[in-house]
Amino acid sequence: MAFDIDMIKGVYATMEERVKKARELVGKPLTLSEKILYSHLWDGTPDKMFTRGKDYVDFAPDRVACQDATAQMALLQFMHAGKPKVAVPTTVHCDHLIQAKVGAEADLLRANQTSNEVFDFLESVSNKYGIGFWKPGAGIIHQVVLENYAFPGGMMIGTDSHTVNAGGLGMVAIGVGGADAVDVMAGMAWELKFPKLIGVKLSGKLSGWTAPKDVILKVAEILTVKGGTGAIIEYFGEGATAMSCTGKGTICNMGAEVGATTSTFGYDTSMDRYLRATDRADVADAALAVKEHLTADPEVHARPEKYFDQVIEIDLSTLEPHLNGPYTPDLATPISKMAEAAKTNDWPLNVEVGLIGSCTNSSYEDISRAASLAKQVSEKKLKTKSQFTITPGSELVRYTIERDGFIDTFEEIGATVFANACGPCIGMWDRYGDKAADGPRNTIVHSFNRNFAKRADGNPNTMAFVGSPELVTAIAIAGRLDFNPITDTLINEEGEEVRLEEPRGYELPPEGFSVEDAGFIAPKVDGSGVEVKVATDSERLQLLEPFVPLSNESLQGMKLLIKAFGKCTTDHISMAGPWLRFRGHLDNIANNTLIGAVNAFNQKTNFVKNQLTGEYGGVPDTQRAYKKAGIKTLVVGDHNYGEGSSREHAAMQPRHLGVAAVLVKSFARIHETNLKKQGMLGLTFVQESDYDLIQEDDTFNFVDIAEFAPGKPLTLEVVHGDGSRDIIMANHTYNRAQIAWFKEGSALNLIKKENA
Ligand code: MIC
Ligand code: SF4
Numbered sequence: 001m002a003f004d005i006d007m008i009k010g011v012y013a014t015m016e017e018r019v020k021k022a023r024e025l026v027g028k029p030l031t032l033s034e035k036i037l038y039s040h041l042w043d044g045t046p047d048k049m050f051t052r053g054k055d056y057v058d059f060a061p062d063r064v065a066c067q068d069a070t071a072q073m074a075l076l077q078f079m080h081a082g083k084p085k086v087a088v089p090t091t092v093h094c095d096h097l098i099q100a101k102v103g104a105e106a107d108l109l110r111a112n113q114t115s116n117e118v119f120d121f122l123e124s125v126s127n128k129y130g131i132g133f134w135k136p137g138a139g140i141i142h143q144v145v146l147e148n149y150a151f152p153g154g155m156m157i158g159t160d161s162h163t164v165n166a167g168g169l170g171m172v173a174i175g176v177g178g179a180d181a182v183d184v185m186a187g188m189a190w191e192l193k194f195p196k197l198i199g200v201k202l203s204g205k206l207s208g209w210t211a212p213k214d215v216i217l218k219v220a221e222i223l224t225v226k227g228g229t230g231a232i233i234e235y236f237g238e239g240a241t242a243m244s245c246t247g248k249g250t251i252c253n254m255g256a257e258v259g260a261t262t263s264t265f266g267y268d269t270s271m272d273r274y275l276r277a278t279d280r281a282d283v284a285d286a287a288l289a290v291k292e293h294l295t296a297d298p299e300v301h302a303r304p305e306k307y308f309d310q311v312i313e314i315d316l317s318t319l320e321p322h323l324n325g326p327y328t329p330d331l332a333t334p335i336s337k338m339a340e341a342a343k344t345n346d347w348p349l350n351v352e353v354g355l356i357g358s359c360t361n362s363s364y365e366d367i368s369r370a371a372s373l374a375k376q377v378s379e380k381k382l383k384t385k386s387q388f389t390i391t392p393g394s395e396l397v398r399y400t401i402e403r404d405g406f407i408d409t410f411e412e413i414g415a416t417v418f419a420n421a422c423g424p425c426i427g428m429w430d431r432y433g434d435k436a437a438d439g440p441r442n443t444i445v446h447s448f449n450r451n452f453a454k455r456a457d458g459n460p461n462t463m464a465f466v467g468s469p470e471l472v473t474a475i476a477i478a479g480r481l482d483f484n485p486i487t488d489t490l491i492n493e494e495g496e497e498v499r500l501e502e503p504r505g506y507e508l509p510p511e512g513f514s515v516e517d518a519g520f521i522a523p524k525v526d527g528s529g530v531e532v533k534v535a536t537d538s539e540r541l542q543l544l545e546p547f548v549p550l551s552n553e554s555l556q557g558m559k560l561l562i563k564a565f566g567k568c569t570t571d572h573i574s575m576a577g578p579w580l581r582f583r584g585h586l587d588n589i590a591n592n593t594l595i596g597a598v599n600a601f602n603q604k605t606n607f608v609k610n611q612l613t614g615e616y617g618g619v620p621d622t623q624r625a626y627k628k629a630g631i632k633t634l635v636v637g638d639h640n641y642g643e644g645s646s647r648e649h650a651a652m653q654p655r656h657l658g659v660a661a662v663l664v665k666s667f668a669r670i671h672e673t674n675l676k677k678q679g680m681l682g683l684t685f686v687q688e689s690d691y692d693l694i695q696e697d698d699t700f701n702f703v704d705i706a707e708f709a710p711g712k713p714l715t716l717e718v719v720h721g722d723g724s725r726d727i728i729m730a731n732h733t734y735n736r737a738q739i740a741w742f743k744e745g746s747a748l749n750l751i752k753k754e755n756a
Contacts, residue, residue: 001279001280001282002148002151002279002280002282002283003089003132003148003149004063004089004149005282005283005286007062007063007088007089008062008151008154008283008286009286011039011062011151011153011154012153012286012287012289012290014039014044014045015035015039015153015290015293016290016293017045018038018039018041018044018045018046019035019038019039019293021038021045021046021047022034022035022038022039022046022049023297025046025047025048025049026049027049028299028306028307029296029297029298029299029300029307030296030297030300030307031197031199031234031296031297031300031307031308032170032234032264032265032266032294032295032296033172033195033197033232033234033264034197035153035293035294035296036153036154036155036171036172036264037057037059037155037172037194037195039153039293040059040060040061040062040155040172041057041058041059041060042058042059042060042189042190043058050194051194052194052195052196052197052309053193053194053195053196053230053309054193054194055193055194056191056192056193056194056735056737057191057192057193057194058189058190058191059155059189059190059191059192060155060189060190061088061155061156061157061174061184061190062088062089062154062155062156063088063089063090063091063149063154063156064086064088064089064090064091064156064157064158064159064181064184064185065090065091065092065093065141065145065149065156065157065158065159065160065163066090066091066092066093066141066158066159066160066178066181067092067093067094067095067096067140067141067158067159067160068092068093068094068095068096068097068115068118068119068122068136068583069096069097069426069576069580069583069647070159070160070177070178070583070646070647070648071092071093071122071159071178072118072121072122072541072583072584073178073583073584073586073648073649073652074159074178074179074181074182074185074648075092075122075125075129075178076541076542076543076544076584077178077179077182077544077748078125078129078181078182078185078186079125079532079543080544080546080748080751080752081182081185081186081748081751081752081755082751082752082755082756083129083185083186083187083755084129084528085129085130085527086129086130086131086185086186087184087185087186087187088184088185088187089132089149090129090130090131090132090181090185091131091132091133091134091144091145091149092122092125092126092131092132092133092134093134093138093139093140093141093144093145094119094122094133094134094135094136094137094138094421095134095136095138095139095140095141095420095421095422096421096422096426096428096576096580097111097115097118097119097136097421097428097580097581098111098115098136098137098419098421098422098423098428099111099114099423099428099429099430100389100391100418100419100421100423100424100428100429100430101429101430102416103416103417103418104137104398104417104418104419104420107418107419107423108136108137108419108421111136111419111421112136114581115136115540115581117535117538117540117541118540118541118584119135119136120533121532121533121534121541121584123135123521124530124531124532124533125532126521126523127521127523127524127527127530128523128524128527128528128530128531128532129185129523129527130523130524130527131523132520132521132522132523133520133521133522133523134519134520134521135519135520135521136419136421136519137395137419137420137421137519138394138395138420138518138519138520139392139393139394139395139396139397139398139420139421139519140358140359140362140393140394140420140421140422141158141160141162141163141359142158142160142162142163142165142166142249142253142359142360142393143165143359143362143393143394143397144393144394145158145163145165145166145173146165146166146168146169146246146249147278147394147396148278149166150166150168150169150171150173151169151170151171151275151280151283151287152169152170152171152267152271152287152294153170153171153267153287153290153293153294154166154171154172154173155171155172155173155174156171156172156173156174157173157174157175157176157180157181157184157190158173158174158175158176158181159175159176159177159178159180159181159646159648160175160645160646161175161256161644161645161646161670162175162253162256162359162360162449163175163176163262163646164252164253164255164256164260164262164263165249165252165253165359165360166249166252167248167249167251167252167255167262167263167264167265168245168246168247168248168249168250168251168252168253168265169245169248169249169271169274169275170264170265170266170267170271170294170295171264172232172262172264173252173262173264174192174261174262175256175262175646175670176190176646176670176673177646177647177648177651177670177673177674177677178648179648179674179677179678179746179747179748180673180677182747182748182751183747183751186751186755188751191737192261193230193733195230195231195232195261195262196230196231196232196309196310197231197232197234197307197308197309198223198228198231198232198233198234198260198308198309198310198311198312199233199234199235199236199300199304199307199308199310199311199312200219200233200234200235200236200311200312200313200314201235201236201237201304201311201312201313201314202215202235202236202237202238202239202240202243202314202316203237203238203239203313203314203315203316203317204238204239204315204316204317204318204319205238205239205242205316205317206239206242206243206247206316206319207316207317208486208502209321209335209470209471209474209485209486209502209503210316210319210320210321210468211247211250211321211366211369211468211469211470211471212243212244212247212248212250212251212468213250213251213254213360213361213447213466213467213468213469213471214319214320214321214322214468215239215251215314215316215319216250216251216253216254216255216257217254217322217323217324217332217466217467218314218319218322218332219233219251219255219258219312219314220254220257220258220324220329220330220332221322221324221330221331221332222312223258223259223260223312223330224258224330225257225258225259225328225329225330225640225643226258226259226639226640226643226666226668227258227259228255228258228259228260228261229259229260229640229666229668229669230259230261230669231260231261231309231310232260232261232262232263232264233255233258233260233262233263233264234263234264234265234266234296234308235248235251235263235264235265236265236266236295236296236300236301236304237301239314239316240265240266240268241268241269241270243270244270244274244363244365244507244508245270245271245273245274246274246363246364246365246366246507247363247365248265248270249360249363250360250361250363250366251263251265252264252265253359253360253449254329254360254449256449256644257329257330257449257450258330259640259643259668259669261669266294266295266296267287267291267294267295268295270507271284271287272284272287272288273507273508274508275287277508277509277512277513278396278513279513320334320335320336321334321335321467321468321470321471321486322334322335322467323335323338323445323465323466323467323471323481324451324465324466324467325451325463325464325465325466326347326443326451326463326464326465327451327452327453327463327464327567328451328452328567329449329450329451329466335471335484335485335486336484336486336487338481338482338484339482339484342481342482347443347463347481348441348442348443348463348481349443349480349481349482350442350443350479350480350481351385351386351443351444351445351475351476351478351479351480351481352386352387352442352443352444353386353387353388353389353431353444353445353446353476354386354387354388354389354444354445354446354472354473354475354476355388355389355390355391355424355444355445355446355447355448355456355472356370356388356389356390356391356446356447356469356472356473357389357390357391357392357393357418357447357469358391358393358422358425358446358447358448358449359393359422359425360447360448360449361447361448361468361469362390362391362392362393362394362397362469363393363397364397364400364401364505364506364507364508364509364513365505365506365507365508366447366468366469366470366505367390367392367397367401367406367469367505368401368404368406368504368505368506369469369470369503369504369505370410370469370470370472370473370503370505371401371406371409371410371505372501372503372504372505373470373473373474373477373500373503374409374410374412374413374415374473374477375409376477376500376501377412377413377477378412378413380490380492380498380500381492381493381494381496381498382477382490382492382493382498383492383493384413384414384476384477384479385476385477385478385479385480386445386475386476386477386479387414387416387476388410388413388414388415388416388473388476389415389416389417389418389424390407390410390415390416390417390418391418391419391420391421391422391423391424391425392417392420393420394420394518395420395515395517395518395519396513396515396518397420397513398417398420399513399514399515399516400509400513400514400515403511403514404509404511413477424446424448424456424457425446425448425449425450425455425456426455426576426577426580427454427455427456427457427458427575427576427577427578427580428576428577428580429456429457431456431457431458431459432457432458432459436454436457436458436459437458437459437460438459438461439457439458439459439460439461439462440459440461441461441463442459442461442462442463443462443463443464443465443481444456444457444462444463444464444465445464445465445466445467445471445472445475445476445481446464446465446466446467446472447466447467447468447469447472448466449466450466450571450644451464451465451466452567452569452571452572452644453571453596454571454575454577454596455571455576458577458578465481470503471485473503474500474503477490477500478490485499485500538585539582539585539588540581540582540584540585541584541585542584542585542586542587542588544586546745546746546748546749546752547655547656547678547679547745547746547749548745549679549742549743549744549745549749550632550660550679550680550681550742550745552702552705552706554632554660555632555660555661555681555701555702555705556701556702556703557631557699557700557701558631558632558633558634558660558661558699558700558701558702559611559612559626559631559632559633559634559698559699559700560611560633560634560636560694560695560696560697560698560699560700561594561608561619561622561623561626561633561634561635561659562594562597562599562608562619562635562636563599563600563601563636563637563691563694563696564594564597564598564599564600564635564636564637564638564641565597565598565599565600565603565638566598566638567638567640567643568596568597568598568637568638568641568642568643569642569643569644569645570642570643570644570645570646570647570650570668570671571596571644571645572594572596572597572598573593573594573596573597573642573650573653573654574589574592574593574647574649574650574653575592575595575596576645576647579592583647583649586649586652586653586656587656589649589653590620590653590656590657591620592620592653593619593620593623593653593654593657594606594619594620594635594654595618595619595620597619597637600636601696606618606619608622609622609696609697610622610625610626611697611699612625612626612629612631613625620657623654623657623658623659624657626658627657627658631658632658632659632660632661633658633659633660634659634660634661634662634663634700635654635659635661635662635663636662636663636664636691636694637662637663637664637665638664638665638691639664639665639666640666640667640668641662641664641665641666641667641668641671642667642668642670642671642672642674642675643668643671644668645670646670646674648674648677648678650671650674651671651674651675651677651678651680652674652678654680655678655679655680655746659680660680660681661680661681661682661683661700661702662675662680662681662682662683663683663684663685663716663728663730664683664684664685665684665685665688665691666684667682667684672733676734676738676741676742676747677741677746677747677748678746678747679741679742679744679745679746679747679749680742681702681714681732681742682732683714683716683730683731683732684730684731684732685728685729685730685731686713686728686729686730686731687728687729690726690728690729693718693726693728694718695720695721696721697720697721698718698719698720698721699718699719700716700717700718700719701716701717701719702714702715702716703715703716703717708734708739708742709739710734710735710736710739713729713730713731713732714729714730714732715727715728715729715730716728716729716730
């Protein structure tokens with residue numbers, strides 16, 4: 001039986017009426033995304049139409065999910081909201097804080113020792129406020145959500161950018177910062193700009209070596225890392241319905257890498273099968289009864305260009321397997337072109353490690369298909385050339401694949417099985433001990449979703465390529481980046497030429513899923529007596545102090561902290577890996593602020609000028625010096641600033657240290673909202689070329705900040721080192737409510753005031 005079945009039935013009970021009303025208001029057939037959005041309005045039944053890409057709308061998501069690394073900050077904030085219990089079903093998942101080193105058992109034991117304090121904190125806060133708790137080892141948030149909580153037509157938010165994975169089960173699932181989650185947990189509306197809609201028609205059918213992952217690798221090439229910003233991607237077509245539900249999850253998951261608000265698929269029988277296989281026949285039956293509302297109207301599929309803002313068509317029958325990378329997930333190379341591309345770009349051909357699994361690619365189908373390749377190693381007398389690792393997405397999957405013999409198959413090719421956790425995907429991979437920073441130049445391939453510099457192992461010289469688990473396995477067997485399993489042969493131990501046969505697997509376990517302890521701990525019905533402890537001398541956890549509003553005076557005479565050059569993702573602003581341990585301690589984690597960003601004036605990282613002394617130093621130290629002197633600062637950046645993670649630390653840390661404004665060419669959605677929530681100014685250049693006007697010794701005055709109002713650009717006076725001045729106009733997207741957050745110092749300050 002499913003969790004929260006009454007809530008799900010409640011959503012379905014009002015769906016028909018709301019969808020009908022929305023169709024009348026919009027005046028034409030509806031896409032699935034519109035049906036879900038209009039049936040989740042905070043005000044209930046729709047009474048007006050919204051303009052895509054323009055109107056801010058209040059929504060009422062059905063549930064919230066948080067993972068350990070972001071939950072700490074989210075819950076520390078929630079504790080200030082003045083509520084006895086969460087208002088909607090919420091869960092916390094312990095997955096990011098488990099370092100991969102030797103293998104599942106030992107690694108889990110070590111994580112339970114080293115992060116004990118944090119897990120205890122999360123468990124007790126969950127118990128107190130009625131939150132479901134998934135203990136370390138239970139699995140990665142998105143896989144656990146897909147297996148237990150996602151339902152067609154639902155809407156959820158989660159404090160992780162890959163929350164979008166639940167689109168595989170036909171949800172609108174959106175990644176947010178912790179402060180957004182606090183709104184929903186506290187029973188308030190959640191605001192989002194009504195998204196634009198991108199339709200992706202999948203014609204043809206997947207076969208052979210091509211996998212769902214290749215669909216999103218191709219979409220990433222087409223849209224690039226920012227092409228999906230502000231949009232929901234809705235997939236449809238015969239190729240979509242023919243694909244497994246977990247394959248759909250993979251595609252939606254990595255939609256975060258094109259900046260999409262979320263991605264989703266219409267309800268079909270693959271979802272029905274998956275729901276039943278994961279012990280949720282009750283949800284499957286309920287969904288079946290309203291299935292016409294859980295997919296787009298037929299006219300939309302017939303003439304998509306009339307209903308979507310952009311339409312992309314991909315023919316799955318001709319789609320090749322791809323590898324995307326290095327350093328960015330949108331640099332796509334079809335496998336037949338890899339030999340040439342690697343040569344041109346001088347990518348090391350020798351593949352040191354192949355890693356499969358993670359939240360995006362560890363379904364039973366993925367694992368069984370990869371195992372069918374591993375099995376051929378002994379059959380064909382081959383030897384696996386690269387190291388090989390598996391990170392299962394959940395205990396349910398791990399237990400089942402072990403039962404079905406796949407773990408043994410992988411172990412026979414020398415694989416290491418890591419814990420059911422994020423591990424190497426988020427730099428929690430002890431590959432080099434303390435020598436990662438100047439590790440050797442090398443290539444790895446993985447089936448994860450992100451491959452920014454240093455992301456997997458902390459080594460800036462590791463080039464990571466993203467591919468399907470099948471392709472990663474084949475490449476690990478061959479040990480070469482340019483191995484194309486479709487056309488190439490391998491020489492086996494006996495000197496014979498052999499070919500790998502196409503991967504084969506099962507959509508779902510033929511004998512069903514099983515598990516002994518899935519890892520769930522239900523909260524107390526009445527948690528009011530539960531005490532939440534945070535030691536005052538803890539280096540891992542720190543209670544929050546409210547942020548002080550930025551006065552108009554403080555926004556005059558500001559200094560430049562850093563002008564970031566090129567890609568500046570949340571990994572550059574607040575690195576993960578070893579820093580994950582400080583995610584619950586704002587002052588400690590602030591010591592990594594922007595240390596990965598490249599200084600545009602000297603192309604170095606963590607080396608900026610302190611205008612007060614003229615000396616160069618690390619970003620956090622320099623910023624602390626400004627803070628001490630009572631001077632606010634400004635950060636300047638390029639396009640898609642804050643791409644990647646939902647971590648609000650990337651906003652809270654600068655805020656805590658005294659950065660007042662971030663001025664960039666464009667923002668990634670979640671990061672822009674996070675800045676607003678923490679009471680900062682997140683601004684974009686009206687003239688992109690003004691980025692070039694910013695010099696190292698600049699001082700800034702927000703001359704008309706007193707007139708800060710929706711739709712009105714702000715004027716920034718820039719005083720250069722030689723006394724000359726420029727005027728720069730800065731756009732912003734703050735609405736009235738968001739300006740109120742700015743005036744109060746943060747959104748949380750406002751909630752507190754309203755609940756007082
Ligand atoms: C990621 O994939 O980058 C993460 C780690 O899951 C993040 C969340 C975090 O930084 O804690 C995300 O995607 O939001
Ligand atoms: Fe974890 Fe990686 Fe998935 Fe993020 S993308 S939730 S780090 S497995």
